[in-house]
Amino acid sequence: MAGYGPRVMDGAGVAEHSGGMQRRAPLGGAEFAPETTFLNSASSGLLPARSAAALRAALDESASYGTMGRDYFGAATASRAAFARLVGVPAERVAVGSSVAVQSGFVAGSLPAGAEVLVPEGDFSSLVNPFAARPDITLRTAPLEALADAVRPGTALVAFSAVQSVDGRIADLAAIRDAARAHGARTYLDATQAAGWLPLPAADFDFVVAGAFKWLLCPRGTTFMAFGGELGAGTPWPAAPHAGWVAGEDPGASNYGPIRPAATARRFDEPHAHYSYVGAERSLALIEELGVDAVHAHNTALAAHYRAGLAERGLAPVPAPGSAIVSTPGLTDAEHRLTEAGVRIAVRGGLLRASFHLYNSTDDVERLLSLLGPRPGR
Incomplete structure (x- = not known):
């Protein structure tokens, strides 16, 4: 819970202190005016107004110029560059695609027969399943908190999410990176639940994938893959078995x-969904304008506020220090009541999962808490 003090302006927007409680207004101004109390960014984000307007214009344009628009590559190129800036790698190290599962399939396909892949227990299926689908790969699991210690000689790849989807736990990125390096293993980081609010050192990992339709506020069908580590430092690029015409050095001369x-x-690009990237260009511009550090401060303050309110009610969420995702056991029966009240939230793994993002405010947190029940003594 925030402390006492006068009205202040911090990097995450205006914070007012009223009645001893720090209050936070949404970021983004007129970009968001949801009809719901939206606390479900871990499932999908809200589309900013600027992105919705760009999509409507692109749809109108397609009636005369086709569904690839007048400039098929322009929005994807701008989106690639924006994502690269957000995660701190050159744009030349970023590929565009459609889904995490497809990118995971590419990484799985690059491994030799007999390779051992280490993943956290219960990580998201789009990350894990493409490795499990290869019968000639050994897939080994370990608890997230013990993942670094579980890396061993012979481990070829450590694949893990920066933030766990089910409960918001944040991986020890540095420890896992160092353990992998010490044993000669490559790293594959899924930043889908982190990119947009959690500062990430993408260059420290060999592969970094992000489905951008959650915290990066892009339309579904927008995914980025960044190459860091040795792959980004001069090691020859691996083969791209899924390469089509857009992956050519000269796409215009790569049709046949x-x-x-x-x-x-770009040799790993998929033919991208044009409308998705038209929206992505504007959404990523908004994240850049606000700044990941400011969004991080805002989101984690709201999550801390919620955790404090849960504690006052005798409820204990899954420990996930510093996360914007808060998942709590014993509350799944509240989902229907919350939905009926216009609160968008999720149940995952027997946990009521709330996720706080830049368009949320202290009022949203307090409305959720009030619907969960009064504090004892009230």
Whole structure:
């Protein structure tokens, strides 16, 4: 819970102190005016007004210019560059795609037969299943908190989410990175539940994937893959078995027959969904304008406020220090009541999961808490 003090302006927007409690207004101004109390960014984010307007314009344009628009590559190129800036790698190290599962399939396909892949217990299926689908790969699991200690000689790849979808636990990125390096293993980081609110050192990992339709506020069908580590420092790029015409060095001359792959990570591009990236360009611009550090401060303050309110009611969420996701056992029966009251929230793994993002406010937190029940003595 925030402390006492006068009205202040911090990096995450205006915070007012009223009745001893710090109050936070939403970030983004007129970009958001949801009809719901939306606390479900871990499932999908809200689309900013600027992105919705761009999509409507693109749909109108397609009536005369086709569904690839007048400039098929422009929005994807701008989105690639924006994502690269957000995670701290050059744009030349970023590929665009459609889903985490497809990118995981690419990483799985790059491994030799007999390779051992280490993943956290219960990590998201889009990350894990493409490795499990290869019968010639050994898939080994370990508790998230013990993942670094579980890396061993012979481990080829450590694949894990920066933030767990089910309960918001944050991985020890540095420890896992260092353990993998010490044993010669590569790393595959899924930043889907982190990119947009949690500062990430993407260059420290060999592969970093992010489904951008959650915290990055992009339309579904927008996914980025960044290449860091040795792959980003001069190691020859691996083969791209899914490469199509857009992955050619000159896409305009790559429509027929074998292509000459692009010299950059663009060789791993999928033919992208044009409308998704039209919206993504504007959404990522908003995240850049606000700044990931400011969004992080805002989100985690709201989550801390919620945790304090739960504690006052004798409720204990899954420990996930510093996370914007708060998942609590014993409350799943509240989902229907919350939905009826216009609160968008999720149940995952027997936990009531609330996720707080830039368009949320202290009022949203207090409305959720009030619907869960009064504090004892009230």
